[in-house]
Amino acid sequence: MATTPLLSVRDLSVGFKTDDGLVKAVTGISFDVVPGETLAVVGESGSGKSVSAMAVMRLLPSYAQITGSIEFDGRDLLALSVAQMRKLQGNEIAMVFQDPMTALNPVFTIANQLVEGIRIHNPTVSKKAARDRAVDLLALVGIPEPRQRVDNYPHEFSGGMRQRAMIAMAIANEPKLLIADEPTTALDVTIQAQVLEVMKKAQEATGAAMMLITHDLGLVAGVADRVQVMYGGRLFETADTDTIFYRSRNPYTRGLMTSIPTAAARTDARLQPIPGAPPSAIRQPKGCVFRPRCPNAEDECFEEPDLLPLGETGEHQSRCHFAEALPELEINDPTERSA
Amino acid sequence: MFAYVARRVLTTIPLLLIGTFLVFSLTAISGDPLARLAQLDVDQAAYDRIIELYNLDQPIPQRYASWLVSAAQGDMGPSPSQGGQQTFDLVWERAKNTARLAVPAFIIIAFTAVTLGVYSAVKQYSKLDYFVTGFSFLGISLPTFVFGLLLQVFFGIWFFDWFGFRPFFVQGMRTVSSHGFVPMIQSHVLPIITLWLVITASESRFQRAAMLEVINSDYIRTARAKGLPRRTVILKHGLRNALIPLVTIWAIDFALLLGGAVVTETIFAWPGLGRLLLAGIFQQDLNLTMGVVVFIAALVVIFNLIADLLYGVLDPRIRYE
Numbered sequence: 074m075a076t077t078p079l080l081s082v083r084d085l086s087v088g089f090k091t092d093d094g095l096v097k098a099v100t101g102i103s104f105d106v107v108p109g110e111t112l113a114v115v116g117e118s119g120s121g122k123s124v125s126a127m128a129v130m131r132l133l134p135s136y137a138q139i140t141g142s143i144e145f146d147g148r149d150l151l152a153l154s155v156a157q158m159r160k161l162q163g164n165e166i167a168m169v170f171q172d173p174m175t176a177l178n179p180v181f182t183i184a185n186q187l188v189e190g191i192r193i194h195n196p197t198v199s200k201k202a203a204r205d206r207a208v209d210l211l212a213l214v215g216i217p218e219p220r221q222r223v224d225n226y227p228h229e230f231s232g233g234m235r236q237r238a239m240i241a242m243a244i245a246n247e248p249k250l251l252i253a254d255e256p257t258t259a260l261d262v263t264i265q266a267q268v269l270e271v272m273k274k275a276q277e278a279t280g281a282a283m284m285l286i287t288h289d290l291g292l293v294a295g296v297a298d299r300v301q302v303m304y305g306g307r308l309f310e311t312a313d314t315d316t317i318f319y320r321s322r323n324p325y326t327r328g329l330m331t332s333i334p335t336a337a338a339r340t341d342a343r344l345q346p347i348p349g350a351p352p353s354a355i356r357q358p359k360g361c362v363f364r365p366r367c368p369n370a371e372d373e374c375f376e377e378p379d380l381l382p383l384g385e386t387g388e389h390q391s392r393c394h395f396a397e398a399l400p401e402l403e404i405n406d407p408t409e410r411s412a
Numbered sequence: 413m414f415a416y417v418a419r420r421v422l423t424t425i426p427l428l429l430i431g432t433f434l435v436f437s438l439t440a441i442s443g444d445p446l447a448r449l450a451q452l453d454v455d456q457a458a459y460d461r462i463i464e465l466y467n468l469d470q471p472i473p474q475r476y477a478s479w480l481v482s483a484a485q486g487d488m489g490p491s492p493s494q495g496g497q498q499t500f501d502l503v504w505e506r507a508k509n510t511a512r513l514a515v516p517a518f519i520i521i522a523f524t525a526v527t528l529g530v531y532s533a534v535k536q537y538s539k540l541d542y543f544v545t546g547f548s549f550l551g552i553s554l555p556t557f558v559f560g561l562l563l564q565v566f567f568g569i570w571f572f573d574w575f576g577f578r579p580f581f582v583q584g585m586r587t588v589s590s591h592g593f594v595p596m597i598q599s600h601v602l603p604i605i606t607l608w609l610v611i612t613a614s615e616s617r618f619q620r621a622a623m624l625e626v627i628n629s630d631y632i633r634t635a636r637a638k639g640l641p642r643r644t645v646i647l648k649h650g651l652r653n654a655l656i657p658l659v660t661i662w663a664i665d666f667a668l669l670l671g672g673a674v675v676t677e678t679i680f681a682w683p684g685l686g687r688l689l690l691a692g693i694f695q696q697d698l699n700l701t702m703g704v705v706v707f708i709a710a711l712v713v714i715f716n717l718i719a720d721l722l723y724g725v726l727d728p729r730i731r732y733e
């Protein structure tokens with residue numbers, strides 16, 4: 074990769090000490106995000122997607138045990154003081170959360186919540202200017218009559234509008250990195266595509282890189298440049314979007330694809346859920362964490378495989394002893410699909 | 413808004429009617445004022461006049477009806493146990509004495525309960541949190557009369573033994589006009605502390621729970637993700653929301669404080685409403701008992717209404733139609 078990465082995560086592990094034992098939420102993940110790109114992070118519930126995002130935002134509770142390094146734009150985020158980190162939060166790194174119904178403070182107007190985010194990072198901006206900016210932002214994310222609606226309270230907005238407002242809030246200070254944690258999951262299917270469109274537009278308007286977290290592999294196809302698949306707190310496969318969809322070298326990714334209608338439609342596979350449930354984050358299976366559910370599991374799988382590069386560029390990586398040996402995917406012809 | 417208030421006031425009328433009727437009947441059947449009268453050696457004419465004056469020869473519903481008719485016109489009747497003084501004047505006089513404790517106590521309570529609750533929620537499981545939780549547990553489980561008596565023993569006896577003087581009065585009320593400023597303060601301290609402990613204990617628990625719920629909510633995470641300073645996150649985004657459920661509790665507590673704290677007033681020989689109520693009940697003085705009860709009921713109704721209106725101010729999701 075020629076460009077220097079904006080975000081560079083190395084060997085990140087996050088554990089939570091609980092009464093039941095140590096929850097291993099994330100185990101040794103490493104990845105980069107380059108400026109302007111969209112990286113999708115997919116995986117089933119509990120795979121550690123949110124925890125890794127919250128680690129980057131430094132929003133994890135204080136009892137979280139974090140190891141590894143997170144480098145953002147030349148700074149080691151884990152080494153920053155709380156005050157230094159605050160300067161980045163909502164400014165250079167911003168986040169959109171899953172549930173817009175609860176993510177906005179019910180007792181303050183949209184204007185209040187937008188303006189406070191703008192002015193905390195730009196104290197010289199007047200209230201009036203910040204408010205004008207808030208109106209512009211609402212217009213950008215497609216809120217009708219933004220000049221009036223900016224004075225609404227969150228409950229006067231629909232779910233889709235609230236998520237648009239959240240997006241406006243996140244891009245208010247033109248962040249370099251936008252993290253979206255399942256930004257459409259809580260919304261009606263009909264609005265999901267629109268909101269994703271708005272995210273894309275907001276990203277283009279600010280030139281931000283985006284980390285798009287979702288468990289819906291189908292959702293990322295049109296949006297992501299690269300996809301990274303997580304399972305049991307580990308990275309299982311990472312590659313550019315087309316490679317993930319058409320040349321996946323990992324049984325878990327393949328299972329994920331055939332279990333999701335929108336993704337399954339791209340292959341000839343029948344819609345088929347992955348049998349079994351994701352592993353407990355406290356007592357993880359020995360060897361490969363996916364072994365108990367894996368259709369390709371062999372004796373070797375009691376030994377944990379590494380995430381290894383495939384091919385020449387090494388940009389496609391997979392965590393599987395049989396990454397090379399897996400049969401080719403039967404796929405629909407992409408040109409036929411788009412016709 | 414005006415329509416809302418009018419409707420709320422109207423809907424409390426049946427409640428007040430049922431409540432006053434119950435108290436009236438229960439007080440009326442709980443003793444026989446005529447037997448007491450017979451003990452006082454009065455002549456037949458006076459006896460008849462008293463029966464006539466208080467309708468003692470009529471069945472309870474009729475007595476209640478005539479009480480209600482006069483009460484509705486603002487006439488709470490005379491109080492036989494207080495030498496026939498007007499009940500209304502008695503209640504008003506005592507209410508002022510009670511307010512001398514209730515108002516400062518309430519202000520201190522509200523302030524300390526919010527502070528303790530917020531701190532212990534923000535620093536959950538810290539030493540301070542354990543201290544506050546322990547304090548409220550103590551305050552809730554320690555009966556008022558035990559705590560009040562402990563204060564009296566401590567300041568009235570032990571402190572006096574050690575230092576040779578009493579910093580606070582353990583009995584009775586002093587006012588600026590009767591005794592001067594310092595004695596006034598000295599007589600107010602212990603009853604206020606007693607009221608403070610009991611109510612702060614329960615309010616700080618509520619505040620802690622409300623604040624804990626709020627600081628674990630999504631919008632607090634959003635506020636932190638914006639890079640707002642901790643103060644803004646906790647006070648603006650947190651406390652503002654955590655105060656909403658407290659408003660009702662404040663209203664109830666303040667109304668109860670103003671209605672007179674029976675136990676505290678009795679321990680500290682405070683001439684307030686609580687003791688007036690007690691006197692009314694013990695001496696089967698129906699007019700007096702009813703006078704105090706109606707006053708307390710009115711307080712509860714009014715403060716609940718205020719709480720509901722404050723809700724609308726604090727929470728934009730609530731609309732009054």
Ligand SMILES: Nc1ncnc2c1ncn2[C@@H]1O[C@H](COP(=O)(O)OP(=O)(O)OP(=O)(O)O)[C@@H](O)[C@H]1O
Pocket residue numbers: 089091096097098099116117118119120121122123124125134288354
């Ligand atoms: N504060 C916490 N304390 C203890 N365990 C936690 C905490 N936060 C997350 N976990 C655990 O860490 C694991 C990973 O959680 P995470 O929220 O990252 O999953 P996710 O991939 O985002 O799933 P979802 O799709 O459901 O959002 C889960 O087992 C979860 O229970």
Ligand SMILES: [Mg+2]
Pocket residue numbers: 122123124254
């Ligand atoms: Mg999540």
